[in-house]
Amino acid sequence: GITECMPSLVPMEINEPWISSLQGLSLRNVTVTLYQGGKDVYQEFGEMLFTHYGVSGPIIISASSYVGKKLKEQNLRLEIDLKPALDEDQLDHRVLRDFEENANKQFKNALGRLFPSKLIPVMIQLSGIDPEKKVNVISKEERRAFVHLIKHLPMTVTGLRGYNEAIITKGGIRTREVDPGTMESKQVKGLYFAGEVLDLDALTGGFNLQIAWSTAYAAGSSIK
Ligand SMILES: Cc1cc2nc3c(=O)[nH]c(=O)nc-3n(C[C@H](O)[C@H](O)[C@H](O)COP(=O)(O)OP(=O)(O)OC[C@H]3O[C@@H](n4cnc5c(N)ncnc54)[C@H](O)[C@@H]3O)c2cc1C
Structure with missing residues (x-):
């Protein structure tokens, strides 16, 4: 007999429309976590990259090995922790320091030390904070929510790429x-x-x- 076959060790397709704006961006020293429902099913630290349709790179390829059958039941949530070396309090201090050093700058011009430039417009959009706002009037609540976003950048995995891009066949x-x-x-x-x-x-x-x-x-x- 033959068990069901599917491509594995393969890039993932992401639903969010902003994903294509990150095409070509690679991230080092990040942690990705995959959630099915509320439960985390996979976590890995390392390197990944964005493509026009979704995400790829070593930790994504490895993660794909765990999602094949689960994706048939429901979409999965993927979260990227962009600053895994810092907990939320430490990161909040770091962001506060950056904001204090750029007190008269607008939010959109005060993020250059936190993220690669391609990521800045996406982080601003997802934060819901007015990009023109001066950082010295950003509230503590807004800043804490932004810090949470940096540690839990959310996206929806809708599928895996096909055999042409797969490293192996499962089944x-x-x-x-x-x-x-x-x-x-x-x-x-x-x-x-x-x-x-x-x-x-x-x-x-x-x-x-x-x-x-x-x-x-x-x-x-x-x-x-
Ligand atoms: C890009 C890439 C990177 C990889 N990196 C790694 C890695 O770093 N480490 C690792 O462990 N694995 C890696 N793999 C997986 C590894 O290459 C495969 O698991 C392994 O090669 C499988 O060997 P195989 O002989 O079973 O199949 P294959 O190597 O696929 O060989 C099958 C052969 O059969 C031939 N064939 C097919 N149909 C017919 C036919 N009808 N008549 C005659 N001949 C036919 C094919 O042309 C092919 O030469 C990678 C795979 C890819 C695609």
């Missing part, structure tokens, strides 16, 4: 129907399996190549 020949010592089918004598065709998949890091080589070695040795 395949049921492993319990294959003899693990010889890789011979338990149902059809003389039929051997190796690699991607098997219902085996792993995260990046060489594990998928190892699966291909080890199963092929076992099958080859046994056939010989």
